[in-house]
Amino acid sequence: MQIPSVYIHIPFCQQICHYCDFTKFFYNEKLADDYLSALEKEIKSYIPEKKIAPRTIFVGGGTPTALSKEQLKKLLIIIDRYHDIAACSEYTFEANPGDLDEEKVKLLKSFGVNRISLGVQVFDDMMLEKIGRLHKVKDVYTNIDRLLNAGLTNISIDLIYALPGQTVDQFEQTVDEALRFDLPHYSSYSLQIEPKTVFYQRYKKGKLSKPPEESEASMYELLQKKMMAKGKKQYEISNFAEPGFESKHNLTYWNNEYYFGFGAGAHGYLPGKRIVNIRPLPAYIKQAEENGRPVLHEEPISRREQIEEELFLGLRKTEGVELNNFEAKYGENFEQVYGGVLPYLKERQLIVVADNKIALTEKGRLLGNEVFQEFLLDEKDV
Known part of the structure; x- marks a missing residue:
């Protein structure tokens, strides 16, 4: 890939x-x-x-x-x-x-x-x-x-x-x-x-x-x-x-896409996992010289976490998240996954859903963390 x-x-x-x-x-x-x-x-x-x-x-x-x-x-x-x-x-x-x-x-x-x-x-x-x-x-x-x-x-x-x-x-x-x-x-x-x-x-x-x-x-x-x-x-x-x-x-x-992360303390995102490198320099150097993989730990990324991150990261963009892209990527209808939280966020004027996109309003950008927490999912939701 x-x-x-x-x-x-x-x-x-x-x-x-x-x-x-x-x-x-x-x-x-x-x-x-x-x-x-x-x-x-x-x-x-x-x-x-x-x-x-x-x-x-x-x-x-x-x-x-x-x-x-x-x-x-x-x-x-x-x-x-x-x-x-x-x-x-x-x-x-x-x-x-x-x-x-x-x-x-x-x-x-x-x-x-x-x-x-x-x-x-x-x-x-x-x-x-x-x-x-x-x-x-x-x-x-x-x-x-x-x-x-x-x-x-x-x-x-x-x-x-x-x-x-x-x-x-x-x-x-x-x-x-x-x-x-x-x-x-x-x-x-x-x-x-x-x-x-x-x-x-x-x-x-x-x-x-x-x-x-x-x-x-x-x-x-x-x-x-x-x-x-x-x-x-x-x-x-x-x-x-x-x-x-x-x-x-x-x-x-x-856009929640994949990337390599090289160097001490760097984070990478590869299919199915996030990789976090060792931070202290002597330990990073020693491990890299020994086997080329100075990894502190790998975190498997579940489907639920991928979907949450798609919203947390995508909503930072002014244009927001394209619903067609969401559905193509995850095979899920957006409203079936998140329909329960949309009326509440719309009522508070924190999001707008239009032109097949969901985006933060001006008020929503000021209160971004409050919006993001509403998109946390239970395991049963996906």
Whole structure:
């Protein structure tokens, strides 16, 4: 079976951000060398013979561009060795502003990378320092200029809102500055205080708080309004793009399609199972070197779970879930499975069912988790 997408995790960072709960470690040259060797062993164990031709490749982290130029080139060679890059319509690298000197930009371009996702977060130097970021606002301008000059024009900016101490006016300034670049894609997420982060420890000690919920809602509504005014269509709860520049890789997730996940702590989704890799680097490297399968555990996915995830993920998209696709995929009439919850959600104006689709309303997007829990099924329902 053709697996449409590949995710590759590079867990190294020059500094650990206070909010981040992804698998990440301080950059160490020797450890990074060992990691790349182990990563290739893992990839080869799944792709042992000829190259595969995925629709999308996404290299995330951590910070892939925290690698040295030599290591970045080695990584690009490894990816090229097992994947038909010419057949890949979207090849994305995550990067931090300030990491991309001219040589790294040219290197990425020369190996076929055609999309860059920049972790900007906020256009405010004081706020960047408070959340543990190393870059400054000026670095965003420098790096975007370098990318554009190299012909890498498919650029996405990531922003975070509802940061500690952030006001609606401050977030508006960040959105306005981000939109001045007039890039084809923007993502913006509200801060989540996750366990095992610096912010979580401060929150537990009463030394950190988020803005009130009404301010967070105002920030989200402001974001939607300003993106729409600049021609960036909202196609998912947190993502906005010019037509044709939606993230094909992330749509793999939201369409509940299969993907490989390579690297420490990476998750993969293959027919009938989800695979979760070992997170600690020494253990990941040891297991990958021994047998190429540094798997922490495999989770079988039942039919019920597949259907639930189809709704949880699909409803994140503005266009929602196509009922014909649902029925073709699962052999079930949608209303027979979920007819019991639809009147309640419609009455609360959280969903709309029209044109053979079910989608969240504006109110439903603000209360997404409440909607999603209504689509949990009993085993007897399927």
